[in-house]
Amino acid sequence: MKPIIRLPQESETEVHAISNSIWQYQYAYYRSLESREVNDPGQDYLTFLAAENCMLITVCDGVSLSYYGDIAAKFLGDQLLKWLLAYDHAELDSLSIQADIDKYLRDITCEATELLDKHELPSHIQGILREVLAAKKEHGSDSVYGAARVDLPSALYPNGRILIIWQGDIRIRLWSSDEESTERLGDQFHTSHRWNSRSGPVGSSPHVYCNDLLSFGTKGRLLLYSDGLDQLDSLQIPTLEEIKHTLNITAQNPSSDDMSFFNACWDMALIRR
Incomplete structure (x- = not known):
């Protein structure tokens, strides 16, 4: 099994590009x-896992108005990847999957609450700000998220499988060859939808898309990115150079937000050789 990659929140990770036969x-x-x-x-x-026959990706964006959103983002991202790794059922029914992930995201709130309860406010934070943060702590930490598992054709998934779950305004875009097919996901990307460390899913149940990978034809592409890269929204087919340019320009903006992205492409013609 390939190692799970977790990008550090305390530093920058420059653009990495990996290419192999799959x-x-x-x-x-x-x-x-x-x-x-x-x-x-x-x-x-x-965080992600790139295995020989499957790709698992999670992008989380902590809500800044909640208590230390970075804590919720990391905890949730790791838990989502753990769930995706274990979720290898030959199940394509979105409602059944939705029930499973909804229960899971509620079950992990006990562990998340214990983690937050142990978190100490820095000693240099005093006065009204400390009182405000202490009050926020009672309501927990929030994060929006997008997570995906892409399985290549196998005995378990003869036509392959793509599974996507999300809440909030994480950008998730799909292409079949050079034609965007993000409309498959519907209009379900709302900022009021999120996960909370104390109560689980907020605003809605997790949204789920699941289908045969072959429904995308020979070539497919999946792009996930946080709202800090919202300038990519207007690009029909964002190239790697355009993504790099957007990262570099936006990073110098005083009002910039955190930015993270993961772009995955596959070609069935190459896979089957």
């Missing part, structure tokens, strides 16, 4: 300019 994928992580200047951790979190 997958082509790229990823990066940048903190906001403000976080870099004061050396705070980013509130995005990206």
